[in-house]
Amino acid sequence: MTQTVTPTEQKPRNRTREKLFDWKLLIGVVAVGLLLVVSLFTGVYDIFNGDFGLEMFAITRIPRTIALVLAGAAMAMCGLVMQLLTQNRFVEPTTTGTTEWAGLGLLLMLILVPNASLMTKMVAAIIASFVGTMIFFLFLRRVQLTSSLIVPIVGIMIGAVVGSVSTYLALVTNKLQNLGVWFAGSFTSVLRGQYEALWIVAFVAVAVFIAADRFTVAGLGEDIATNVGLNYNQVILLGTGLIAVATGVVTVVVGNLPFLGLIVPNVVSMIRGDDLRSNLPWVCLLGIAIVTVCDLIGRTIIMPFEVPVSLILGVVGAVVFIALLLRSRRNA
Template sequence: MLKINERKNTTAWKVFILIIFGVLLVISFFVSNSFGTMKLTNKDIIKAIFVDETGAKRQVIWNIRLPRTIVACLVGMNLALSGTILQGVMGNPLADPQIIGISSGAGLAGILILVVFPEAIHLMAPAAFLGAIGASALIYALAWKNGIKPTRIILAGVAVSALLGAGITTLMVFYSDRVHGAIMFMAGGLSARSWPHVKIILPYTIVGMTAAFVMADKLDILLLGDDVARGLGLNVERTRLILTAIAALLAASAVCVAGLLGFVGLIIPHISRIIIGTNHKYLFPASALLGGGVLMLCDTFARTIFSPVEIPVGVVMAALGAPFFLYLLRKVD
């Protein structure tokens, strides 16, 4: 165990793990594009993307599989990075966007657009972000008592998540004639995702990931404890607010294209932390790479295991994530 911990502290080890996760991402990309009703080889995929301009394989890859694969990758990256930030900010490995209520805020706003204002579907992304920010503000207001403590944020987040979940259920009851789309949204899925969805999520991914990497050093300082961080000149409360806003942006962008997809932000950061350590300069890219790769593989499994029937990828993630959550629960003091 000592040798493993010593190895995790070396830069060479961290770079090696990032390369491994990058290779996994590339493999997942080709697996996602290979499997389906039409089986394609890696050569077919490359030709369809870069060489061919016509033909059935080009149409399948370019119009169906490639945009869905990219969306899966970006959603996995965003949720994993959001979970990594929240676990760092709150000092709790059980924190993730869905558990503490940020995804529920984005989800309530998304459901509101879907079932009440379907003609304003183009406003889904900003509405989801505002919902996530609103949920974050409510969580902070409820948790504030002479400052913010991570435990209080977790408890307030669970309460807010339950409240917003009740709001989602209420909307579904009042608009039962439009409930099908809402049910798929709540389950979390990537069916029929195409290039417009890529255009929706990509700008938020770029902005959110850039901001997260800029704040990585400050999050490391925050992990030293509030008193030590203040002694080093860090504005603790402002840093927490900025990091939470970044996590909300990443989670909201994922929710608006994939629905309420759970557990990605819980299990991916924890696995990455075990392997690569707690230095967020390396943990952030590791979580993003692993999150994108895992979600592409899970989505491939979800759409092919019972072909031609497709199950939401959220069901697969729940099957993987629930046991892992129970494992974490038993490990936390």
């Protein structure tokens, strides 16, 4: 039996397709592509006149640029999902303690199994970040907070406690320098053969896009989600798992990228609204663009030395965070 589709039934589908893929998105892709080309040809070593220019280009520049794409998109995407599930615009992995928990898992692995492989360290970081994020979500469900501004403060406090425990353990076990290197948030050490694990976050992005509608409904609250037949707890568990995987992988390979998941989703939602599926490509693009620009600044500002990208992101993110707080108070 064939089913005829009326023009009125086709119209919403066409609108959705135009909203997802339009000429503005194409311009954004081209602009980010140009930034990545600049990243490929920016550095101290002269790849055109050097003796091993082609080798250096393949070993360092290409892996670094790919890492910028994957890490930037992953952390921006994590912020978007986390803000949707918590119904709070001020949360992201670095304001909920998720990154600090990932660092604690990584440190425990360095202490207990010093010769562990990169994948083993990554698994430990993912498990720890999952546990920490679940603790944060459970806290939000059991404690009634009178203001949305309290939520990131609670997350930052939890992260500070976890970070203090990590610092103490690192000091006692003489791993403080290792901890500092891991949390530097820099792409300097990204080389061929050491960044490939970041491709895992590409699969996470695909999973988020597939489950986007469920996350959007869950973001309306537990009562509404349950009334429309959605398993709310299952969606929260899925979202937490995806956030933990992406945060754990990025933390192990690159380090801490503060406030990226806070800046990007808020900027995109102010312009385009709160639909996760249609915003996801823009969030990934803007996350890549911000990380790339900050990395280019870090590479050139005191050349031939480099400033960690986390330092520049921290300054920019702190300013945006304060601006969002002030904007929220004015709208209250």
